[in-house]
Amino acid sequence: MPSFIRRKRLMTVLIGFVILVVLIGFSMRDRTELTVPEKFIQDTVGWAQSIFHSPIQLITNTTNNIQDMFHVYEQNEVLKSRLAEYKGLIQKNQQLKKENEELRATIDKTESLSDYTPIQATVIARSSERWFEQMTINRGEEHGVAKDMAVITSEGMVGKIKSVGAFHSTVQLLSGFDRSNKISSWVVREGEDNVFGLIEGYDKESGRLLLEGIKQDVELKKGDVVISSGLGGVFPKNLRIGKIDKVVNDQFGLTKTAYVEPFADLFDINHVMVVDRDMQSIPEEEQGGGEQQ
CATH class of the missing domain: 1.20.5 (Single alpha-helices involved in coiled-coils or other helix-helix interfaces)
Known part of the structure; x- marks a missing residue:
């Protein structure tokens, strides 16, 4: 009985193996169509x-x-x-x-300006409250700077030394000048004698310097150059200041007032030169032959 069962099991295994081989061979052959179960599995x-x-x-x-x-x-x-x-x-x-x-x-x-031996300086500060009036430079008494020395740029005059420290100084700008700050000046006219006048303030509305004391019979033209005369004892002569923009009669009709456009940009200054008023000035014959008044 046990041997019969073993033979039955062996036959079952053999039959299963044969069926498996047949299925493998069947599935490996080239076919153009799939069987229904294969299609179902694939889908x-x-x-x-x-x-x-x-x-x-x-x-x-x-x-x-x-x-x-x-x-x-x-x-x-x-x-x-x-x-x-x-x-x-x-x-x-x-x-x-x-x-x-x-x-x-x-x-x-x-x-x-070899006759003046200028002192070069750099602007290091400008007060927000007095931007149009003052600025601070990095030169002082130790560098030869003194009160009331003229301050210029390569374009022209910008102001004067107001106060001096050992290593720094405060510059009073032309745009902050009033009648207590005067500049003795010449108006240079081509082919004619120079005309004397005084810079006596700054008109903030027009951005022009006020040149006062011009005689009524004197004719000035727009574009005439204004320079320092050196007669006031404060500024050296022949420093460029500006040019005539327009001329009007004063309120009494006795003299004329000229509005002078500064050569230098007074609101954008980075490097300046301090000029000693006591040093030798340019020779008189280089002024253009104008008479002193």
């Missing part, structure tokens, strides 16, 4: 793949898009930072270029 697997593939693909695409957005944001921040640095470099370069031009002009002016 079932395809549907399952479709069901799982779509959300997985959506999650993958969303994750990639989010990562790309972060990358774009980071790149944008880097580009903004570099753009800000680039703008800063451009502004710095423009400022350095401007200062270089001012320094070159100052050096050239210093060479042309």
Whole structure:
């Protein structure tokens, strides 16, 4: 009995093996059509793949898009930072270029004022409350600066020394002058004698200096140059001040007042020269032959 059972089991295994081999051979042969069970299995697997593939693909695409957005944001921040640095470099370069031009002009002016031996200085501060009236320079008594010395740029006069410290000084700008600050001046006329006048203030509305005391019979033209005469004992002579813009009669009709446009930009000053009034002035014959009044 036991041997019969063993034989039955062996036969079952052999039959199963044969069926398996037959199925394998059947499935491996080239066929153009699938059986119904194969089609069912293929479609079932395809549907399952479709069901799982779509959300997985959506999650993958969303994750990639989010990562790309972060990358774009980071790149944008880097580009903004570099753009800000680039703008800063451009502004710095423009400022350095401007200062270089001012320094070159100052050096050239210093060479042309060899009779005065100017003291070069840099503006280090301007008060917000008195921006149009005063500024501070980095030169003082230790550098030879004294009160009431004239202060000029390469374009022309900008003011005078108001107060002096050991290493710094305060400059009273022409735009802060009133009638207590006078500049004895010549109006240089081409082909004619110079005309005497006094700078006695600044008209803030027009941005012009006021040249007072001009005789009624004197004719001045727009563009005539105004220079210091040196007669007041404060400023050296022949320092460029400005040019005539317009001339009007005073309120009493006895003299004329000329509005003088300063040569120097009084509101944008970086480098100046302090000129000692006691040093030798330019020879009289270089003034243009004008008579002193």
